[in-house]
Amino acid sequence: MLKGHQSWVFRSKPVIVSSATVVGPFEGRGPLANDYDIVHDDSFVGQDSWEKAEKTYLEEAAAIAIERSRLTKEQVHFYVGGDLLNQITSTSYAARTLTIPYLGVFGACSTSMESLSLAAYLVNSGGAKHVLAATCSHNSSAEKQFRYPTEYGSQKPPYAQYTVTGAGAALVSEQGTGPVVTSATIGRVVDMGIKDPFNMGAAMAPAAVDTITAHFRDLNVGPDHYDMIVTGDLARVGHEIATDLFEKHNIPIHKTRFRDCGMMIYDYETQMVEAGGSGCACSAVVTYGHLMKKLRGGELRRILVVATGALMSPISLQQGESIPGIAHAVAIEAPDAVGTKE
C-alpha cells in the first residue's frame, strides 16, 4: 500500500478489464484515429449544447466500457470521475444516467489518472470489486468556459493548446484479464508563477517532473523501469521544458521513451493545434485507446502515465493569481509483465 511518501503499490494488482474511448471529428482526423471505439462526425452528437454533447461522449464511453467487461452497470460498485466544467457537471449528469454510486473528483486535466488511481486503490483495498474511472472534455465547452466564445476571431499564440473533444473510460476489477495497475503516485500542487493561460505546458511541466521524480524515489526505480513514460498534456512546449528539467536534475529520462499524449493525438502538419492537445480527454483517450491496445498487444509492457492538470479558473487568473499545476502518475503493466523486470 503506502510506499515512500506519496505513492501506493497495489499488491492485489487491480485489472483494467475493459476500456473505451469516444472522440469528436477533429480527433478522428488525427494519427490515432484507429484506436478509438467511436469517432463522431458531429461534435454536437445530436445535442443542443456543447455541455450536453460533452456529457453524451462520457455516457457513451462508460456504456461501452461496462458492456465490454460483460458486467451490468448494477454490478459496478463505484464510479469515480470528473471533468473541466464548473461543478463537474458533465460527469455528474452522466452519473445520473449511469446510476452507479458516484465520487466526483476534480484535478483539471489530471482527472484521468486521479480517478484511475482512486479506482485502483478502492479495488486493491477491498473497498470494491468493480470500479469505473471515466473522464471527458469538449473543445467548445472548454473554450466557452476558459477562453472566448468558440466563433470569436481571436488569435492564439504558437504555444497555445487545443482541448480534446472526447471521453475515456476504464473499468478496474479485482480479477480478470487485461493490463494491471501496479502503483500510483499522487502529485502535489506546484506553482512556478506562470500567469499566461495559453502557456499551460510551462505551467504544468514542473508538476509533472515533481511527480515523476517522487515516483522514482518512492518506488526506488529509475526511468528505465518503464518502456514508456507518457505525460498527459504538456504538449510541445511543456514537453521540452520537462526534458530540460530532468536533465538539470540529472535524471536519465532518455533511458526510457518519454512522450506526451498532447503531442501524439494530433497531426501537427495538417491540424492547426499550435503546441498540441490538452484537456481531460487528451490523456484519457490516448491511454485508454492507443496505449491500452499496445499493452494488450504486447508492444508495451510497462508504462507510467502521468496526467497533468492546471488548477486555475478564469476568475482566479483575472484576479492576478498564477496557474497551479498538478500531476498524478499511474503505472500500468501488461498482464504477463508483472514482476518480470525487477
Next chain:
Amino acid sequence: MANQKKKKLTPTQQEYQELALRRQPARPMAMNCLRAYVIGGLICVFGEVVQQAFVHWAGMTEKEAGSPTVALLILLSVFLTAIGVYDKLGQWAGAGSAVPVTGFANSMASAAIEHRSEGLVLGSGTNMFKLAGSVIVFGTVAAFLISLIHLIFEYGG
C-alpha cells in the same frame, strides 16, 4: 513592470521562468503585423468600395452612404461568424480582423451564438456584450474626456 512582477516570485520561480521562456516559441510579430495590415486594409478597401457604390448608384452623399456601409459590413461579419469562418480568419489575420467594425460585430455575434443554449434573454441577451461591453464603456468614457477637453479649450481660447 516586468521586473516588478518578477520581484514577487521566489528565486526558484524566477529561475524556472527564465528556463521556460527559452522554450516558449515567440509570436511571429512581423508576420502578424503584415497579415493584420493586409487583411485590415482589405476590409477597409471593401468598405470604401461599398460606400462608393452607394454614392454612385444609390444617389447618396458620402456622409449618407456611411451608415448603410457600416450596416452591410456588420451583416457580412455576423454571417461569416454564423457559418464558422470568422474565427478562422481571426487566427490568421489577428488584429486585422479584430480592429475594424467587423471585429466588433464578430465579438457580439459569437457571444450571442455561444450563449443561445442558456436562453434568448438570459443567455444571448445578457452575454452578447460580454466582450463588446468594455469597448462601449471605455469608448464612452474616452469620448466624454475628449469632449471635456474640447469644451475647456473652446471657452479658454
